[in-house]
Amino acid sequence: MQIQTKEADGAFGARITGIDLSKPVPGEDFARIILALGHHGFVCFPRQSMTPGALKAFSGRFGGLQISVSGSFNDPEHPEVMTLSNMRQDGKPLGLADAGQDWHTDMSYNATIGYVNVLHALHVPYRDGEPLGDTLFADTKAAFRDLPDEMKARLDGMTVTHDFEKFWESMRARPGSTRAPLTAEQKAKRPPSVHPIFITHPVTGERALYANPGYATRINELEPGESDKVLQFLFDHQLQEKYIHRHRWSVGDVLIWDNLVSLHNAVADYRPDEPRMMIRCQVSADRVFDPDFVRATLAPLERAA
């Protein structure tokens, strides 16, 4: 297994070749993958071929898998695997067409936040020989590092409320959205949650800003007006060009990103007749904050050293 980082893009984003993710991944390689994710934010494994079952088995090694509330596009056999697509068959959509089309961090609205997302590209739209539907990432470690010292000191220890409905409503407000308002039952399944404004990555020990524009609604320790002002500053700060990195998809890519150190945004620059399809698993940070999990995951590396 070889890990390459893109020099031009600084330390954010990596590519790993020489491994077949459809087969059980040896412990030493898995440890390197988890470290690469924490350090580089997102990792692409090109030319993979994974069934929904294989994607679920591999993703499950990072932690518990979330099952989407809407349910409509979950794999019948493996409901933890969801299809994202603009494709239709017999007039019916084959997947969720507008997933993630703005800046956010997955599952920050959950009491147990999201750890990694695992996506596998089955169809990638092309126009004039160029791929469409890139995924953008923002480096929230660098954004944290560059905050003014007095702001770091002032906000340290504060908490942010994250609300699933904020992003859902902003997607609904877009022209052509087919999303219905959340039902009382769906809302009850996704109540807002509260997390530290700065988090420490449990594997790398590095700190990151954790306040994404998609879901963050309030800094709880500040007056509402001040909270709005500071949140807007943080949203603008972390989305500066210098923190943004782009993944251009190829069919067969498995792309994993670490939600603890990144924001992402799915660019919707393709038309309904330009087919795109991904299968996806979303993994909770239910195990990665357990020091025993981290120790056990990294142990094969120490044995090899």
Ligand SMILES: [Fe+2]
């Ligand atoms: Fe997302």
